[in-house]
Amino acid sequence: MSGKHHVVVLGGGVIGLSVAWLLAREDLAVTVVDAALPGSSSWVAGGMLAPVTEAWPGEDEALALGTRALDRWPCFAAELGAASGRDPGLRTEGTLVVAADAADRADLDRLAAYLAELGREVQRLTARQVREREPALGPAVRGGLSVPGDLSVDNRALLVALRQACRLAGVRSMTGRVGVVRSDGVDLLPDLHTDGPGSSGGPIDADLTVVAAGAFSATVWPALRGILRPVKGEVLRLLPGELSVPPPRHTVRASVGGRPVYLVPRGDGELVLGATQAERGFDTAVRAGAVRELLADAEVVMPGISEYHLVECSSGLRPGTEDNLPLIGEVAPGVVLATGHHRNGMLLAPITADLVLGVIDGRPVDPVVDPARFGLVPEHRSSTVDREAGR
Numbered sequence: 001m002s003g004k005h006h007v008v009v010l011g012g013g014v015i016g017l018s019v020a021w022l023l024a025r026e027d028l029a030v031t032v033v034d035a036a037l038p039g040s041s042s043w044v045a046g047g048m049l050a051p052v053t054e055a056w057p058g059e060d061e062a063l064a065l066g067t068r069a070l071d072r073w074p075c076f077a078a079e080l081g082a083a084s085g086r087d088p089g090l091r092t093e094g095t096l097v098v099a100a101d102a103a104d105r106a107d108l109d110r111l112a113a114y115l116a117e118l119g120r121e122v123q124r125l126t127a128r129q130v131r132e133r134e135p136a137l138g139p140a141v142r143g144g145l146s147v148p149g150d151l152s153v154d155n156r157a158l159l160v161a162l163r164q165a166c167r168l169a170g171v172r173s174m175t176g177r178v179g180v181v182r183s184d185g186v187d188l189l190p191d192l193h194t195d196g197p198g199s200s201g202g203p204i205d206a207d208l209t210v211v212a213a214g215a216f217s218a219t220v221w222p223a224l225r226g227i228l229r230p231v232k233g234e235v236l237r238l239l240p241g242e243l244s245v246p247p248p249r250h251t252v253r254a255s256v257g258g259r260p261v262y263l264v265p266r267g268d269g270e271l272v273l274g275a276t277q278a279e280r281g282f283d284t285a286v287r288a289g290a291v292r293e294l295l296a297d298a299e300v301v302m303p304g305i306s307e308y309h310l311v312e313c314s315s316g317l318r319p320g321t322e323d324n325l326p327l328i329g330e331v332a333p334g335v336v337l338a339t340g341h342h343r344n345g346m347l348l349a350p351i352t353a354d355l356v357l358g359v360i361d362g363r364p365v366d367p368v369v370d371p372a373r374f375g376l377v378p379e380h381r382s383s384t385v386d387r388e389a390g391r
């Protein structure tokens, strides 16, 4: 494809914007269409770039993909900062995983053994060593694991930088809801239109459409029904008061009574506390019980959090797949999926943009993310895939 070709990117979350920016830099004409739907997950995410502390025995493919994605991040953040003039908020202090009771310690032992087996850089810490690194952590913490390579990014600073970089690269931005995706473009629904081109609804022609609609992708590409599901996550944002203990410098992850909880510090002093995980369709209400649980669990790990100011409670819908891996590849002539990033969309955004570019350039699809593993195959590829499956 060359500069004359027009690409519509359906979805203006972290995935759609990363793809749009990279394609525009390749001299393609790009339009991002976004409906600003409640439950979009990029604005609420914790922002951990954490393939190692997300890893679990048996999920080797996710760890390998996540590691490749993390390697891409420093360069992506530097290029984005330069292109946008905005700091995308990459933090390199690393991650501490801590245990609050005997069962959590057993989980930590298992994770440490698995990671050591894979030759990953982790260091066991006593309770004292954990508190030396993070004095805000409380006496319930029995020990921990230092994972210096697992980083974080300020999801909101990142989105602001991506929007600006897209604008400067000539990406056209439209607000509106897409009803149908076709091989030669998309149809905008007339009901949710706003000002600007296409405001009365109707077709937008394109040589290629990239479906990056997160948890909503199955509403525009029905073949995804039963393959992609919304996984709700509630998250809190807090700020230290005048007399509060300072927030931790590292990302702190823990499991309290079997429930995962994390604290991710931001450069402006904000602390992101997450996250619940529940399958409730497209429900996005923040439940009182979720707020209570998150605060209670965080207080076990960091008692001083009770003096912080609670500034925001929000929820988002993660786009989940059965194998927790994304769907990136062509599914019909002129239609490419870039969705299903579940808990790792921030981490995987740069590598997803690279992979979409690869698809457009005609490079072979990475089998780990190929939608063909769920039977989503464009007709002209089906014979090849059938042959490979039969081996």
Ligand SMILES: Cc1cc2nc3c(=O)[nH]c(=O)nc-3n(C[C@H](O)[C@H](O)[C@H](O)COP(=O)(O)OP(=O)(O)OC[C@H]3O[C@@H](n4cnc5c(N)ncnc54)[C@H](O)[C@@H]3O)c2cc1C
Binding pocket: 010, 011, 012, 013, 014, 015, 016, 033, 034, 035, 036, 037, 039, 040, 041, 042, 043, 044, 045, 046, 047, 048, 049, 176, 177, 178, 179, 212, 213, 214, 215, 216, 217, 219, 220, 232, 233, 234, 235, 274, 275, 276, 315, 316, 317, 318, 319, 338, 339, 340, 341, 342, 343, 344, 345, 346, 347, 348
């Ligand atoms: C609580 C929580 C914490 C998380 N923490 C982390 C983390 O620490 N690290 C990490 O890597 N990931 C994290 N994630 C996951 C990450 O947020 C997602 O994987 C990622 O944001 C998905 O991005 P996306 O662009 O695909 O989807 P979204 O951000 O949901 O964007 C999709 C966009 O498509 C638009 N759209 C949908 N349908 C249409 C339509 N028909 N027409 C037009 N526009 C449409 C929506 O308006 C939306 O803006 C977290 C998620 C949640 C909910």
